[in-house]
Amino acid sequence: MADEDRTRDGARAGDEPTGRPASHRPRTVATGLNGRTLRRLARTRQRRRWALEGLGALVCLGLLVAYLGTRSGPESDGPVGGAGGVPAGATRPTAFPAADGHATDTGPALPGLRPRERPPSPEPTPSTSTPAPPPRKPGASLLSVSRAEVPAEVDLTTVGARDWMHWGLRGGTSTVRKRSGSGEIVDAGGRGNRIGWDGNQEVVRWSDGAPERFDSGSSNGVYTCGAGNGFTLAVVGSGAPRTVQLYAGIWMARGRLDARLSTGGPVSTVRLEDPYTSQSAVFTIRFELPKDARLVLTWTVEKVFTEHCGNVGLQAVALR
Incomplete structure:
Protein backbone atom coordinates (compact mmCIF):
# COMPACT_ATOMS: atom_id res chain seq x y z
CA MET A 1 0.00 0.00 0.00
CA ALA A 2 2.87 2.32 0.86
CA ASP A 3 4.41 1.64 -2.57
CA GLU A 4 1.16 2.50 -4.25
CA ASP A 5 0.92 5.76 -2.33
CA ARG A 6 4.48 6.65 -3.45
CA THR A 7 3.66 5.88 -7.08
CA ARG A 8 0.39 7.78 -7.04
CA ASP A 9 1.33 10.89 -5.12
CA GLY A 10 4.95 11.19 -6.21
CA ALA A 11 7.95 11.50 -3.94
CA ARG A 12 7.41 12.22 -0.34
CA ALA A 13 8.63 15.45 1.18
CA GLY A 14 12.42 15.46 1.21
CA ASP A 15 12.78 12.89 -1.62
CA GLU A 16 14.46 13.72 -4.95
CA PRO A 17 12.08 14.30 -7.87
CA THR A 18 11.59 11.32 -10.14
CA GLY A 19 14.40 10.77 -12.66
CA ARG A 20 17.16 12.86 -10.86
CA PRO A 21 19.69 11.12 -8.61
CA ALA A 22 20.02 12.34 -5.08
CA SER A 23 23.69 13.18 -5.68
CA HIS A 24 22.70 15.92 -8.20
CA ARG A 25 20.40 17.73 -5.88
CA PRO A 26 20.88 21.55 -5.90
CA ARG A 27 22.36 22.74 -2.65
CA THR A 28 21.46 25.95 -0.93
CA VAL A 29 23.86 27.42 1.71
CA ALA A 30 22.12 29.43 4.30
CA THR A 31 24.54 32.19 5.28
CA GLY A 32 22.17 34.57 6.94
CA LEU A 33 23.60 37.43 4.79
CA ASN A 34 21.75 39.34 2.14
CA GLY A 35 23.16 40.27 -1.30
CA ARG A 36 24.18 43.81 -0.29
CA THR A 70 75.69 50.49 -4.17
CA ARG A 71 76.61 49.88 -7.83
CA SER A 72 77.09 53.44 -9.02
CA GLY A 73 78.72 56.22 -7.01
CA PRO A 74 80.39 59.52 -7.92
CA GLU A 75 83.69 59.11 -9.69
CA SER A 76 86.77 60.45 -7.95
CA ASP A 77 88.64 63.31 -9.57
CA GLY A 78 91.97 61.77 -8.75
CA PRO A 79 93.77 59.03 -6.84
CA VAL A 80 92.31 58.32 -3.43
CA GLY A 81 93.25 56.11 -0.53
CA GLY A 82 96.54 55.81 1.30
CA ALA A 83 99.62 57.94 1.42
CA GLY A 84 100.95 59.32 -1.81
CA GLY A 85 97.65 58.87 -3.64
CA VAL A 86 97.80 55.05 -3.55
CA PRO A 87 94.28 53.60 -4.06
CA ALA A 88 92.97 51.59 -1.12
CA GLY A 89 94.30 48.03 -1.44
CA ALA A 90 96.92 48.88 -4.05
CA THR A 91 100.33 47.30 -3.57
CA ARG A 92 103.41 46.77 -5.65
CA PRO A 93 103.30 44.37 -8.59
CA THR A 94 104.30 40.77 -7.92
CA ALA A 95 108.07 40.41 -7.39
CA PHE A 96 108.61 44.20 -7.63
CA PRO A 97 111.78 44.94 -5.63
CA ALA A 98 111.74 47.43 -2.82
CA ALA A 99 114.04 50.43 -2.70
CA ASP A 100 116.62 48.36 -0.80
CA GLY A 101 116.85 45.92 -3.72
CA HIS A 102 115.03 43.02 -2.03
CA ALA A 103 112.15 41.59 -4.01
CA THR A 104 108.66 41.58 -2.54
CA ASP A 105 105.68 39.44 -3.43
CA THR A 106 102.60 41.42 -2.51
CA GLY A 107 100.22 40.45 -5.30
CA PRO A 108 98.87 42.51 -8.17
CA ALA A 109 98.98 46.29 -7.92
CA LEU A 110 95.23 46.72 -8.36
CA PRO A 111 92.67 44.06 -7.35
CA GLY A 112 91.34 42.31 -10.43
CA LEU A 113 93.83 43.92 -12.80
CA ARG A 114 94.88 41.47 -15.50
CA PRO A 115 98.37 41.54 -17.06
CA ARG A 116 98.67 44.12 -19.85
CA GLU A 117 95.34 45.71 -18.86
CA ARG A 118 95.59 49.51 -18.88
CA PRO A 119 93.46 51.46 -16.38
CA PRO A 120 92.42 54.97 -17.44
CA SER A 121 94.48 57.85 -16.10
CA PRO A 122 92.68 60.63 -14.20
CA GLU A 123 95.23 63.12 -15.50
CA PRO A 124 95.62 62.48 -19.23
CA THR A 125 98.74 64.24 -20.39
CA PRO A 126 99.00 64.88 -24.12
CA SER A 127 102.26 63.74 -25.64
CA THR A 128 104.08 65.73 -28.24
CA SER A 129 105.79 64.00 -31.12
CA THR A 130 106.86 64.63 -34.69
CA PRO A 131 105.82 61.54 -36.68
CA ALA A 132 105.72 63.45 -39.98
CA PRO A 133 108.53 66.01 -40.12
CA PRO A 134 108.41 68.72 -42.79
CA PRO A 135 110.61 68.48 -45.88
CA ARG A 136 114.24 69.21 -45.07
CA LYS A 137 117.27 70.28 -46.94
CA PRO A 138 119.80 67.65 -48.01
CA GLY A 139 122.22 66.94 -45.18
CA ALA A 140 119.92 68.43 -42.51
CA SER A 141 119.11 66.43 -39.34
CA LEU A 142 115.94 64.34 -38.98
CA LEU A 143 114.11 63.42 -35.74
CA SER A 144 110.69 61.86 -34.99
CA VAL A 145 109.35 60.07 -31.91
CA SER A 146 106.29 57.83 -31.38
CA ARG A 147 104.97 55.43 -28.73
CA ALA A 148 103.22 52.04 -28.92
CA GLU A 149 102.40 49.01 -26.77
CA VAL A 150 105.17 46.47 -26.36
CA PRO A 151 104.67 43.03 -27.95
CA ALA A 152 104.50 40.17 -25.44
CA GLU A 153 107.89 38.94 -26.71
CA VAL A 154 110.70 40.87 -28.39
CA ASP A 155 113.64 39.32 -30.27
CA LEU A 156 116.55 41.74 -29.86
CA THR A 157 118.62 39.88 -32.43
CA THR A 158 115.97 40.65 -35.05
CA VAL A 159 115.01 44.24 -34.13
CA GLY A 160 118.61 45.26 -33.33
CA ALA A 161 120.28 44.41 -36.63
CA ARG A 162 123.04 47.03 -36.06
CA ASP A 163 123.25 47.11 -32.26
CA TRP A 164 121.25 46.39 -29.09
CA MET A 165 121.66 46.58 -25.31
CA HIS A 166 119.85 44.96 -22.38
CA TRP A 167 119.83 45.87 -18.66
CA GLY A 168 119.32 44.00 -15.38
CA LEU A 169 119.98 40.35 -16.26
CA ARG A 170 122.30 39.94 -13.23
CA GLY A 171 121.29 42.97 -11.15
CA GLY A 172 121.21 46.74 -11.33
CA THR A 173 124.66 47.13 -12.90
CA SER A 174 124.41 44.20 -15.33
CA THR A 175 124.32 44.82 -19.11
CA VAL A 176 124.35 42.55 -22.17
CA ARG A 177 125.27 43.86 -25.62
CA LYS A 178 125.02 42.61 -29.17
CA ARG A 179 128.08 40.52 -29.97
CA SER A 180 130.00 42.21 -32.81
CA GLY A 181 127.47 45.08 -32.82
CA SER A 182 128.24 48.55 -34.16
CA GLY A 183 128.75 50.02 -30.68
CA GLU A 184 126.65 53.06 -31.59
CA ILE A 185 124.49 52.73 -28.43
CA VAL A 186 126.05 54.48 -25.42
CA ASP A 187 124.84 54.22 -21.80
CA ALA A 188 125.46 57.78 -20.59
CA GLY A 189 124.31 57.18 -16.99
CA GLY A 190 121.57 59.26 -15.37
CA ARG A 191 120.36 60.33 -11.94
CA GLY A 192 119.29 57.93 -9.19
CA ASN A 193 120.23 54.48 -7.96
CA ARG A 194 119.66 51.68 -10.47
CA ILE A 195 117.98 48.57 -9.07
CA GLY A 196 117.48 45.32 -10.95
CA TRP A 197 114.21 43.41 -11.01
CA ASP A 198 112.58 40.55 -12.91
CA GLY A 199 108.90 41.49 -13.10
CA ASN A 200 108.45 43.03 -16.58
CA GLN A 201 105.17 42.02 -18.24
CA GLU A 202 106.98 41.53 -21.56
CA VAL A 203 110.05 39.38 -22.17
CA VAL A 204 113.01 39.83 -24.50
CA ARG A 205 115.24 37.16 -26.02
CA TRP A 206 118.43 37.08 -28.06
CA SER A 207 120.90 34.69 -29.63
CA ASP A 208 123.89 36.96 -30.34
CA GLY A 209 124.66 38.57 -26.99
CA ALA A 210 127.80 39.14 -24.93
CA PRO A 211 128.67 38.14 -22.27
CA GLU A 212 125.41 36.11 -22.23
CA ARG A 213 125.22 34.55 -25.70
CA PHE A 214 121.63 33.24 -25.45
CA ASP A 215 118.48 33.99 -23.51
CA SER A 216 115.11 32.47 -24.37
CA GLY A 217 112.96 35.03 -22.53
CA SER A 218 114.15 37.54 -19.93
CA SER A 219 111.71 39.65 -17.92
CA ASN A 220 114.57 41.47 -16.21
CA GLY A 221 115.23 45.18 -16.28
CA VAL A 222 116.36 48.08 -14.08
CA TYR A 223 114.48 50.96 -12.49
CA THR A 224 115.16 54.11 -10.48
CA CYS A 225 112.82 55.83 -8.01
CA GLY A 226 111.82 59.43 -7.42
CA ALA A 227 110.93 62.52 -9.41
CA GLY A 228 113.83 63.84 -11.45
CA ASN A 229 115.71 60.54 -11.56
CA GLY A 230 116.13 58.42 -14.67
CA PHE A 231 118.39 57.24 -17.50
CA THR A 232 120.39 58.92 -20.24
CA LEU A 233 121.32 57.13 -23.48
CA ALA A 234 123.03 58.29 -26.64
CA VAL A 235 123.16 56.88 -30.16
CA VAL A 236 125.95 57.92 -32.49
CA GLY A 237 124.97 59.14 -35.95
CA SER A 238 126.28 57.53 -39.11
CA GLY A 239 125.07 59.87 -41.86
CA ALA A 240 122.24 57.44 -42.79
CA PRO A 241 118.64 57.16 -41.52
CA ARG A 242 118.43 55.04 -38.37
CA THR A 243 115.62 53.69 -36.15
CA VAL A 244 115.91 53.23 -32.38
CA GLN A 245 113.42 51.20 -30.34
CA LEU A 246 113.49 51.85 -26.60
CA TYR A 247 111.68 49.33 -24.34
CA ALA A 248 110.81 51.04 -21.07
CA GLY A 249 108.11 51.31 -18.40
CA ILE A 250 106.76 53.03 -15.29
CA TRP A 251 105.27 52.12 -11.93
CA MET A 252 102.81 54.54 -10.26
CA ALA A 253 104.49 57.46 -11.99
CA ARG A 254 104.57 59.66 -15.07
CA GLY A 255 107.64 59.06 -17.23
CA ARG A 256 108.96 61.60 -19.72
CA LEU A 257 111.10 60.77 -22.73
CA ASP A 258 113.02 63.68 -24.27
CA ALA A 259 114.80 63.15 -27.59
CA ARG A 260 117.21 65.78 -28.91
CA LEU A 261 120.00 66.02 -31.44
CA SER A 262 123.48 67.21 -30.56
CA THR A 263 123.37 69.35 -33.71
CA GLY A 264 120.51 71.43 -32.23
CA GLY A 265 116.84 71.84 -33.04
CA PRO A 266 113.64 71.30 -31.03
CA VAL A 267 113.30 68.58 -28.38
CA SER A 268 110.66 65.89 -29.01
CA THR A 269 108.84 64.75 -25.86
CA VAL A 270 106.58 61.75 -25.22
CA ARG A 271 105.03 60.80 -21.85
CA LEU A 272 103.76 57.59 -20.29
CA GLU A 273 101.59 57.72 -17.14
CA ASP A 274 99.85 55.28 -14.81
CA PRO A 275 98.95 56.33 -11.24
CA TYR A 276 97.79 52.83 -10.19
CA THR A 277 100.14 50.11 -11.42
CA SER A 278 102.89 49.34 -13.95
CA GLN A 279 102.82 49.96 -17.68
CA SER A 280 105.29 49.36 -20.51
CA ALA A 281 105.81 50.96 -23.91
CA VAL A 282 108.11 50.85 -26.89
CA PHE A 283 109.31 54.26 -28.04
CA THR A 284 110.36 54.43 -31.69
CA ILE A 285 112.81 57.20 -32.58
CA ARG A 286 113.74 57.80 -36.21
CA PHE A 287 116.69 60.07 -36.87
CA GLU A 288 119.41 60.97 -39.31
CA LEU A 289 122.62 62.68 -38.22
CA PRO A 290 126.04 63.39 -39.64
CA LYS A 291 128.71 60.94 -38.60
CA ASP A 292 129.81 61.29 -34.95
CA ALA A 293 126.87 63.58 -34.04
CA ARG A 294 124.59 62.13 -31.36
CA LEU A 295 120.96 61.45 -30.60
CA VAL A 296 120.47 61.97 -26.83
CA LEU A 297 117.57 60.25 -25.01
CA THR A 298 116.60 61.02 -21.40
CA TRP A 299 113.96 58.84 -19.72
CA THR A 300 113.06 60.36 -16.34
CA VAL A 301 110.41 60.36 -13.59
CA GLU A 302 108.37 63.53 -14.13
CA LYS A 303 105.80 62.83 -11.36
CA VAL A 304 105.16 60.12 -8.76
CA PHE A 305 101.77 58.97 -7.41
CA THR A 306 103.07 57.14 -4.33
CA GLU A 307 105.66 57.67 -1.62
CA HIS A 308 106.83 54.09 -2.15
CA CYS A 309 109.25 54.31 -5.06
CA GLY A 310 107.24 55.64 -8.00
CA ASN A 311 109.71 54.99 -10.80
CA VAL A 312 110.70 54.59 -14.43
CA GLY A 313 112.23 51.37 -15.72
CA LEU A 314 114.50 50.40 -18.61
CA GLN A 315 114.64 46.97 -20.24
CA ALA A 316 116.38 47.22 -23.62
CA VAL A 317 117.18 49.38 -26.64
CA ALA A 318 117.72 48.26 -30.25
CA LEU A 319 119.15 50.00 -33.33
CA ARG A 320 118.68 49.24 -36.97
Missing part, protein backbone atom coordinates in the same frame (compact mmCIF):
# COMPACT_ATOMS: atom_id res chain seq x y z
CA THR A 37 26.28 42.57 2.61
CA LEU A 38 27.98 39.98 0.41
CA ARG A 39 28.89 42.61 -2.17
CA ARG A 40 30.31 44.85 0.57
CA LEU A 41 32.47 42.02 1.86
CA ALA A 42 33.72 41.25 -1.67
CA ARG A 43 34.71 44.90 -2.18
CA THR A 44 36.52 44.94 1.18
CA ARG A 45 38.50 41.83 0.23
CA GLN A 46 39.39 43.36 -3.17
CA ARG A 47 40.66 46.60 -1.56
CA ARG A 48 42.73 44.59 0.93
CA ARG A 49 44.28 42.57 -1.91
CA TRP A 50 45.12 45.77 -3.82
CA ALA A 51 46.72 47.27 -0.69
CA LEU A 52 48.93 44.19 -0.18
CA GLU A 53 49.99 44.17 -3.84
CA GLY A 54 50.83 47.90 -3.70
CA LEU A 55 52.88 47.40 -0.53
CA GLY A 56 54.79 44.56 -2.18
CA ALA A 57 55.57 46.73 -5.23
CA LEU A 58 56.87 49.55 -2.99
CA VAL A 59 59.16 47.14 -1.12
CA CYS A 60 60.59 45.79 -4.41
CA LEU A 61 61.16 49.34 -5.68
CA GLY A 62 62.99 50.30 -2.48
CA LEU A 63 65.26 47.24 -2.74
CA LEU A 64 66.04 48.06 -6.39
CA VAL A 65 66.96 51.69 -5.55
CA ALA A 66 69.22 50.54 -2.69
CA TYR A 67 70.98 48.02 -4.98
CA LEU A 68 71.59 50.61 -7.69
CA GLY A 69 72.98 53.01 -5.09
